[in-house]
Every structure is written in C-alpha cells, then in structure tokens.
Amino acid sequence: MKSSASSHVSTTNPCRMCRPMGACLAFRGIANSMVLLHGSQGCSTYMRRYISSHFNEPVDIASSSLSEKSAVYGGAANLKQGIRNVVARYSPSVLGVVTTCLTETIGDDVRQIIAALLVEEPSLREVLIVPVSAPSYSGSHMDGFHDSCVAILERLASRPIPNNGAINIFPGFISPADIRHLGRILADFQTPAIILPDFSQTLDGGISDVYRRIPVGGTSLEQIGQMAGAAFSIEFNVTSPERQSSSALLESLADVSGERLPLPIGLRNCDFFFQALSDMTLTPVPARYKEERARLLDAMVDAHKYLFGKKVAVYGDADMVLALTGFMVDVGLVPVVCASSGDGAEFTRRISEATAGLETRPAVLTETDFDRIGSGATEAGAELLVGSSKGNHIARRLDIPLLRLGFPIHDRIGAQRLLHIGYQGTINLLDRLTNTIIAQQQDEYGNGYSYM
Amino acid sequence: MKSDKRIGIEVIPGREGHICRKDAGASAETVKPAGQSGPDIACNRESMAGAVSQRACVFCGARVVLNPIADALHLIHGPIGCSTYTWDIRGSLSSGPELHRLSFSTDLREKDVIFGGEPKLYHALSELIEKHEPRAAFVYSTCIVGVIGDDLKAVCARVEKERGIPVIPVRSEGFKGNKNEGYKAACQALFSLIDRAPRGETVPLSVNILGDFNLAGELWMIRGYFEKMGLRVVANISGDGRVADIEKAASAALNVVQCAGSMTHLARMMEQHYGMPFLRVSYVGTDDMADSLLDIAGFFKDKTVQTRTEELIASEIAALAPELEYYRERLKGRKAAVYVGGAFKAVSLIKAFRALGMQVAMVGSQTGKADDYAQVRAVADPGTVIIDDANPLELAQLMNRLGVDIFVGGVKERPVAYKLGVAFCDHNHERKRPLEGFAGMVNFAREVYSSIASPVWQWVPRAAAAEGS
Numbered sequence: 017m018k019s020s021a022s023s024h025v026s027t028t029n030p031c032r033m034c035r036p037m038g039a040c041l042a043f044r045g046i047a048n049s050m051v052l053l054h055g056s057q058g059c060s061t062y063m064r065r066y067i068s069s070h071f072n073e074p075v076d077i078a079s080s081s082l083s084e085k086s087a088v089y090g091g092a093a094n095l096k097q098g099i100r101n102v103v104a105r106y107s108p109s110v111l112g113v114v115t116t117c118l119t120e121t122i123g124d125d126v127r128q129i130i131a132a133l134l135v136e137e138p139s140l141r142e143v144l145i146v147p148v149s150a151p152s153y154s155g156s157h158m159d160g161f162h163d164s165c166v167a168i169l170e171r172l173a174s175r176p177i178p179n180n181g182a183i184n185i186f187p188g189f190i191s192p193a194d195i196r197h198l199g200r201i202l203a204d205f206q207t208p209a210i211i212l213p214d215f216s217q218t219l220d221g222g223i224s225d226v227y228r229r230i231p232v233g234g235t236s237l238e239q240i241g242q243m244a245g246a247a248f249s250i251e252f253n254v255t256s257p258e259r260q261s262s263s264a265l266l267e268s269l270a271d272v273s274g275e276r277l278p279l280p281i282g283l284r285n286c287d288f289f290f291q292a293l294s295d296m297t298l299t300p301v302p303a304r305y306k307e308e309r310a311r312l313l314d315a316m317v318d319a320h321k322y323l324f325g326k327k328v329a330v331y332g333d334a335d336m337v338l339a340l341t342g343f344m345v346d347v348g349l350v351p352v353v354c355a356s357s358g359d360g361a362e363f364t365r366r367i368s369e370a371t372a373g374l375e376t377r378p379a380v381l382t383e384t385d386f387d388r389i390g391s392g393a394t395e396a397g398a399e400l401l402v403g404s405s406k407g408n409h410i411a412r413r414l415d416i417p418l419l420r421l422g423f424p425i426h427d428r429i430g431a432q433r434l435l436h437i438g439y440q441g442t443i444n445l446l447d448r449l450t451n452t453i454i455a456q457q458q459d460e461y462g463n464g465y466s467y468m
Numbered sequence: 469m470k471s472d473k474r475i476g477i478e479v480i481p482g483r484e485g486h487i488c489r490k491d492a493g494a495s496a497e498t499v500k501p502a503g504q505s506g507p508d509i510a511c512n513r514e515s516m517a518g519a520v521s522q523r524a525c526v527f528c529g530a531r532v533v534l535n536p537i538a539d540a541l542h543l544i545h546g547p548i549g550c551s552t553y554t555w556d557i558r559g560s561l562s563s564g565p566e567l568h569r570l571s572f573s574t575d576l577r578e579k580d581v582i583f584g585g586e587p588k589l590y591h592a593l594s595e596l597i598e599k600h601e602p603r604a605a606f607v608y609s610t611c612i613v614g615v616i617g618d619d620l621k622a623v624c625a626r627v628e629k630e631r632g633i634p635v636i637p638v639r640s641e642g643f644k645g646n647k648n649e650g651y652k653a654a655c656q657a658l659f660s661l662i663d664r665a666p667r668g669e670t671v672p673l674s675v676n677i678l679g680d681f682n683l684a685g686e687l688w689m690i691r692g693y694f695e696k697m698g699l700r701v702v703a704n705i706s707g708d709g710r711v712a713d714i715e716k717a718a719s720a721a722l723n724v725v726q727c728a729g730s731m732t733h734l735a736r737m738m739e740q741h742y743g744m745p746f747l748r749v750s751y752v753g754t755d756d757m758a759d760s761l762l763d764i765a766g767f768f769k770d771k772t773v774q775t776r777t778e779e780l781i782a783s784e785i786a787a788l789a790p791e792l793e794y795y796r797e798r799l800k801g802r803k804a805a806v807y808v809g810g811a812f813k814a815v816s817l818i819k820a821f822r823a824l825g826m827q828v829a830m831v832g833s834q835t836g837k838a839d840d841y842a843q844v845r846a847v848a849d850p851g852t853v854i855i856d857d858a859n860p861l862e863l864a865q866l867m868n869r870l871g872v873d874i875f876v877g878g879v880k881e882r883p884v885a886y887k888l889g890v891a892f893c894d895h896n897h898e899r900k901r902p903l904e905g906f907a908g909m910v911n912f913a914r915e916v917y918s919s920i921a922s923p924v925w926q927w928v929p930r931a932a933a934a935e936g937s
C-alpha cells in the first residue's frame with residue numbers, strides 16, 4: 017500500500033452510521049413502539065443486524081420495501097401498506113415512520129401520506145404515528161437519535177401542564193446498564209424521574225416464558241406527556257445544536273427549565289451531575305454516592321502509575337468522546353486523537369478546552385473514518401485505542417490494545433451490560449482501562465509476572 | 469390478522485402462499501413432491517411492506533459475491549450507511565492481499581444528491597486507485613444513485629482509460645429487486661471482467677470454483693480435495709479471488725458451481741459464450757460433498773482422477789466416522805429448523821441433519837426460487853414446513869409450534885431462538901470454523917451438539933411464541 021497525502025474525497029472504513037439507525041435506537045426506548053423505515057428493504061435489514069449483534073436481542077424494524085416502480089412513482093402505496101401491516105402484526109402504541117436516503121431523494125411527502133391514510137383508515141388513529149425525516153447524506157446516527165426524541169416530545173409534551181415534581185432525564189445514547197444505573201441514582205435521591213428514551217429493558221431483556229412481539233419496557237406515552245410538567249430536565253448532550261436538544265424544547269414549549277450537562281463519566285462530570293441533582297432536588301448527595309466517589313478516588317490513586325503519560329486514541333459519538341477525553345486527562349492519560357463520527361464545531365471547541373493543559377494537543381477529527389483515525393493514531397504513537405469494536409483493524413495493525421466501549425461492539429459479548437456512567441461506571445472503566453494496559457505490559461515482559 | 473390453519477400460525481394476509489407443508493397423504497393442502505404438477509410455493513417476489521423481512525438488498529447480494537476478490541478495489545457509490553453496514557461483512561479469508569477488507573464509500577452528501585455525484589465518484593476512484601494500486605475496481609451503485617441518475621458507466625470508462633485497470637460498474641441499486649438481482653449484477657460484472665481479457669487455451673483437467681467465499685478457509689479445503697484428485701484450479705470465484713485468475717477463468721475445462729443461487733447466472737453466461745460446461749455441487753454435509761466430488765470426477769472420465777477421488781472420499785469418511793458416530797448417538801431424534809439465504813444450502817442441510825439422525829421440521833430461505841423449493845420438497849421429510857421470505861414473528865411461532873431443539877440461521881435469527889429457549893447453530897457468513905467439506909461436517913456436528921447439549925437450557929423455559937404485546 018502506497019501512503020499518500022491524498023485529498024480524501026473518499027471515505028475508507030466509515031465510522032459514521034446513518035440517521036435512521038439513531039432513530040431506531042431512540043424509538044426502541046419508548047414503550048410498545050415500532051419503527052418503519054420508509055425506503056428499500058436493505059436499509060432496515062442492515063440496521064437490524066447491526067443493532068442486534070451489539071445487544072444480542074431480537075430487533076424488529078419494518079420497511080416499506082420500495083421497489084423500482086415505487087422509486088419512480090413514489091412510495092405512498094408501499095408506505096400505507098407497510099403501516100397497516102406493522103400495526104396489524106405488532107399492535108404498537110407508537111410507530112416511528114423514518115425516511116431514508118431514497119425516500120428523501122424521491123421526495124415523498126410522508127406527513128401527507130400518513131394524513132391520507134388516517135382518513136382512509138380512522139382506526140389507525142389509535143396509534144401515535146411519528147414521522148421523522150432522516151436523510152443520511154447529512155448528519156449521523158446521533159442526529160437521527162436526537163431528532164426522534166424531539167419529534168416525539170413535540171407530539172406529546174408541547175404545552176405546559178401542572179408541575180408534578182419529577183425530573184426529566186435525556187441520557188442520550190448510553191448502554192442499558194447505564195440507564196438502569198441512572199434510574200437507581202434518581203431513586204436514591206427520592207425523586208420521581210422520567211428517562212427518555214429508556215431502552216434498558218427493550219435492548220437488554222431477560223429470559224421469560226413468553227416471547228413478546230415488542231419487548232416490555234421503555235418510556236410510556238403517559239410518562240412522556242408528564243415530562244411537560246416536570247420540575248426540571250437534565251440532558252446529557254452538550255454537542256448538538258439547540259434545535260436537537262430535548263431539554264431546550266421542553267423549556268421553550270412547556271416552561272420546564274433544563275440543564276445540558278456532559279455525560280457523567282469521570283470524576284469531574286460526575287460531580288457536576290450529582291451537584292446538579294442535589295441542587296435541583298434540594299437533597300444532599302446520598303451517602304452511598306459519597307462512598308462511591310471516595311472509592312473512585314481510591315481507584316484513581318491505585319491506577320495512576322500505570323496510566324501516566326500513556327497515549328490514547330479515542331473515537332465514537334461526540335458526547336461520549338468528550339466525556340472520556342476529560343476523564344483521561346484527569347487520570348494522567350494523554351489523548352492524542354479525539355475523533356467523533358458526527359460533525360461539530362462545538363465538539364472541537366470543547367475538546368480543546370478539555371485538553372488545554374496538555375503539552376501536546378490531540379488531533380481532533382470530526383465526521384471521520386477509521387482510515388484517518390488510524391493515521392492519526394500511528395502518527396501520534398498511540399499506545400491504546402478506546403472506542404467501538406470497529407477499531408479492531410487498527411489495533412491489530414498497530415499491535416496495541418483496544419478497550420471496547422460505546423456502539424457498536426460486534427466482536428465481544430456483554431456490550432449491553434457495560435456500565436460507563438456515574439462514579440461506579442467510572443470505576444469500572446478505570447479498572448478495565450488499567451488492566452488492559454497492564455495485560456499488554458505483562459505479555460511483553462519476558463515470562464509475564466505474578467506481582468506488580 | 470389471518471390465521472393459517474394448515475400450519476397453525478398467524479401470517480399477514482398475502483403471505484399464506486409463502487408457507488406450506490409437505491405432507492405424506494394426499495390432502496388438498498399438501499404441496500406436491502418434486503416432479504409432479506400442482507400449486508407451487510410463492511417465492512422470489514418483492515418482500516411485503518411492513519412484514520419485517522429478513523432479506524437484505526440487491527446491493528448486498530452483489531457485494532457479498534464480489535467482495536472476496538482480494539486485490540480489487542470495492543467502492544460503494546452512495547450515502548455512508550450502505551458502506552458502514554457492509555464493512556468486512558463476510559469473513560472471507562485471503563492468502564495474500566486484503567484490500568477487500570476495507571470499506572470504501574463516496575459518502576454522498578446533500579450537494580452531491582442535488583448536483584449529481586459523478587465528480588465525487590471520479591475523484592474518489594482516482595485517489596483510491598492511486599493509493600491502493602488495485603488490479604481492478606468495482607463500483608457499486610446504491611439506491612439513491614439509481615434515482616439521481618449518475619452515469620456510472622461513463623465515469624468508470626473514463627477512469628479505466630486513465631488508469632489502465634478494469635473499472636467495472638455494478639448495477640446494484642437496492643430497490644431493483646431482492647438479493648437475487650444483486651447476484652445477477654455481480655455475475656454480469658464478473659463476466660465483463662472475464663470477457664475483456666484474451667481467451668487462452670483450455671487447460672486439461674481444470675476447474676473454476678464458483679460460489680465459494682472462503683469463509684473460515686473453506687475454499688482452501690475444497691481446493692485441497694481437487695488437487696488430490698489431480699485437478700487444477702484456474703480461478704476461485706470469488707473466495708480468496710484474484711483479478712488475474714478470474715481473467716483466465718475462460719480457460720478452465722469446467723465450472724463447478726456451489727451456492728447455485730448466486731453463481732449459476734455466471735456459469736450460464738460462460739456456457740453460452742465459451743461453451744463451457746458447468747456442474748452444480750454442494751460442499752455441505754458428507755453425502756453431498758462426496759457426491760459432488762464423484763460428479764466432478766465423472767465429468768472428466770479419467771481413470772486416475774476417478775480412482776484418486778474414490779480413495780480420497782474413502783479415507784476422509786473413514787477419518788471422521790468415529791467422531792460423527794459419537795455425535796449421532798447423542799443427537800439422534802432431535803428436531804431442527806433451518807432458515808438460510810439460499811434454498812440450495814437448505815437442501816444440503818436437511819441431508820446433513822439426517823446423517824446425524826436428526827429431523828428437519830422447518831426449512832426456509834430468503835431468496836429461494838421455484839426449482840430450489842422443488843428440490844427442498846423432494847428431500848424434506850413428510851410434514852416438514854417450508855417457508856419463503858419469513859419474518860421473525862413467523863419464525864418464532866414455527867419454532868414453538870414445531871417444538872424444534874435447534875435453529876440454524878444467521879445473526880438476526882439467533883436472539884429470537886435464544887429468547888424462545890431454542891439452541892442455535894450459526895451457519896452464516898461470519899463463521900470462523902469451516903462447515904463445508906468432510907472436516908466441516910464434524911465441525912457442524914460439534915457446533916450443533918455444543919448448543920443442544922449445553923446445561924444452560926435446563927434453566928431456561930421454552931417461551932410461548934409471539935404473545936400479543
């Protein structure tokens with residue numbers, strides 16, 4: 017392979033996933049919901065496979081299965097039939113109708129087609145049909161994710177209602193284990209909380225003696241409606257523009273004041289989060305989390321020597337990478353590549369803020385691909401990769417370890433059970449990180465060693 | 469919702485014709501055995517909107533067939549997702565270059581969609597060829613390319629001229645049909661590669677291997693058999709494939725076609741244009757493996773080849789007999805369900821399970837055609853449910869109703885089986901252990917046994933399928 021400083025018109029080994037993927041994930045966190053992708057059959061099958069092999073759960077996503085004819089004359093008939101069939105087979109309460117590149121390009125007017133269908137078949141009015149526009153020739157899966165949350169809030173929580181004292185949490189794209197952990201934290205603050213989306217069960221279900229067409233769990237429609245009456249919102253999303261912010265939407269439409277916080281990963285970000293919760297609920301941080309925080313400090317001290325000065329390349333969704341970068345800086349690791357699959361001036365600005373104290377600034381990549389991440393990691397002499405399993409090629413080539421986290425993880429099991437957030441999640445992360453580095457050193461050290 | 473009384477499961481109206489049961493008796497609802505006339509199973513149609521089909525698209529079909537050609541550049545002209553989701557999708561091994569393991573995309577953006585993607589395609593192709601120096605380039609069109617009307621052919625021709633390597637457009641717009649259309653598009657691309665090269669003398673006692681993708685090194689095993697038989701392999705199409713070999717493919721004496729669904733089209737074209745004969749074979753299961761080798765040997769009518777082949781089969785079968793017997797003892801009487809991409813493989817799997825003393829109670833495929841299903845019917849046991857283009861709810865109901873012990877399928881079906889408390893055997897394109905060939909049969913038996921015999925199932929209830937929500 018000749019190396020060349022090419023102008024990079026092309027993409028090699030994409031890192032970005034497409035918008036409908038994010039929409040599918042977000043809708044999965046709403047109770048009794050289904051998604052129908054308006055487009056060709058392939059898109060939905062690919063996304064099912066992608067999501068399913070990360071979470072190891074059945075993932076049913078319908079398609080309007082457009083054919084050549086409908087690509088030319090419009091997909092209205094297919095869309096209508098698709099909606100009828102999904103509703104008949106799955107009886108969902110909510111149906112996300114998400115466009116794809118194809119239907120955006122041919123210019124189907126999805127809202128109007130749905131309106132016509134509801135006239136033809138009034139019984140379908142019992143289902144909340146939420147159209148989401150998701151052309152993937154701009155934006156990434158995270159845009160689809162946030163857009164879907166905003167779209168459903170617009171439908172269900174768009175005007176002020178009496179205060180119910182609850183806290184809204186918009187966690188963004190975190191793991192089912194993370195969402196469960198959030199629920200526990202809120203319970204410990206003795207405050208009712210509504211989390212949207214909540215796929216903690218739907219994408220990490222147990223074995224039971226009935227097979228459900230749509231898995232149990234998710235935020236219910238009533239809960240989403242009640243979000244308009246919450247005391248305040250917390251949203252773990254500091255990188256999206258305002259129009260994609262669920263908390264900003266609720267603030268403007270329903271007078272629920274909101275705060276956008278970084279993902280609670282790392283001591284600093286966790287402190288922000290717990291402080292915010294404490295302030296908003298007028299409740300002191302429960303003893304349990306003070307203990308967890310102390311243990312995190314202890315773990316950081318235990319680990320510091322193994323981490324100091326190690327160069328790391330980290331990639332993934334903007335908010336996740338941002339939080340990880342801050343955390344790494346705080347434990348003495350040196351981020352040398354910080355890459356986000358999405359676009360974002362905000363991401364770049366915040367990364368440079370988080371790494372302001374470093375002697376050498378990391379390479380910041382946006383809308384990137386694994387080719388560029390690999391070159392960046394090579395040039396900077398990265399010793400560890402942190403991100404999805406799709407970095408495995410780079411890890412093998414550079415012979416450096418890869419700590420798998422985020423989405424997708426397709427070559428290991430248990431991704432749905434990884435805890436990343438809170439003091440406890442940070443401890444888990446720190447231990448995994450440190451042990452990955454130690455294991456590498458052990459392998460390289462003659463016959464290995466038994467004591468450190 | 470329509471309840472299909474014959475089979476006892478619920479299906480969407482319009483899907484009834486895609487499911488049938490092979491019956492011993494002559495009831496009106498039965499499907500006729502192969503060779504007899506009568507109503508056929510509905511197949512090879514567009515998937516129904518909203519049915520949650522397990523099928524992928526035309527582009528996917530084309531990509532999986534061509535992608536194993538390891539020294540070619542595979543560039544996807546389209547928006548990013550189509551490329552993201554198909555990166556390294558099949559674990560095709562290469563003994564040399566690994567260019568096929570990279571996923572290249574033009575990553576079309578709004579501006580390209582509005583003003584056309586040709587300039588971007590041209591630059592992307594040029595820069596990638598410059599960087600990677602491939603022996604040929606395949607350019608796949610995706611759905612929106614079909615709509616925005618880029619002239620792929622013209623761009624490819626221009627780059628081919630400038631760079632001096634074959635640059636071949638693959639007409640694989642996703643909406644043009646199902647995977648079968650993609651196979652066809654891939655075969656056309658392959659034929660165009662073969663046909664533009666000068667045709668050499670026919671090599672005696674030689675074959676091309678069509679329709680093996682070298683998953684887990686399976687093709688190497690098959691090549692090994694052929695070499696032991698005294699045959700030469702001219703080109704692998706496409707597992708561990710090389711452009712230069714494929715360009716010589718017209719000089720082989722015989723095309724040996726596995727995965728008939730994907731590759732028969734190419735074999736037919738080569739038959740038409742070069743008068744090259746072809747044989748359909750299957751490497752799955754000991755019986756089909758042995759029969760295939762004997763058919764090939766029979767074709768050459770060569771004494772030495774014949775004797776060598778018989779010796780090879782005898783020694784391979786003798787070597788694996790004790791281990792197979794071990795599994796047979798433990799597996800006999802168990803019931804399996806099979807749902808795979810092409811119906812041809814399903815036929816072999818029915819026989820393979822039979823060799824293990826097991827019965828296949830349900831068999832289906834995403835893209836089988838009428839003659840494939842006729843063969844399925846011919847080998848299936850009476851009572852077997854046959855299903856075309858199934859969806860997860862149908863599969864879940866069938867697994868339950870038929871009380872199967874193990875399901876054979878791909879990644880999307882695995883969690884469905886597990887949630888129902890049913891064992892699972894991966895027979896998909898991500899496999900890491902060969903399941904073809906003689907040795908593959910033992911691996912297959914081991915794989916089946918290691919799921920069925922696992923102690924975990926004692927704790928797992930058999931879930932009632934498809935409860936309403």
Ligand code: SF4
Nearest residue numbers: 056058059550611642
């Ligand atoms: S856009 Fe078309 S080609 Fe791409 S994955 Fe979807 S169906 Fe296949």
Ligand code: SF4
Nearest residue numbers: 034059116117549550
């Ligand atoms: S066509 Fe668009 S929506 Fe479909 S897979 Fe490709 S990028 Fe995603």
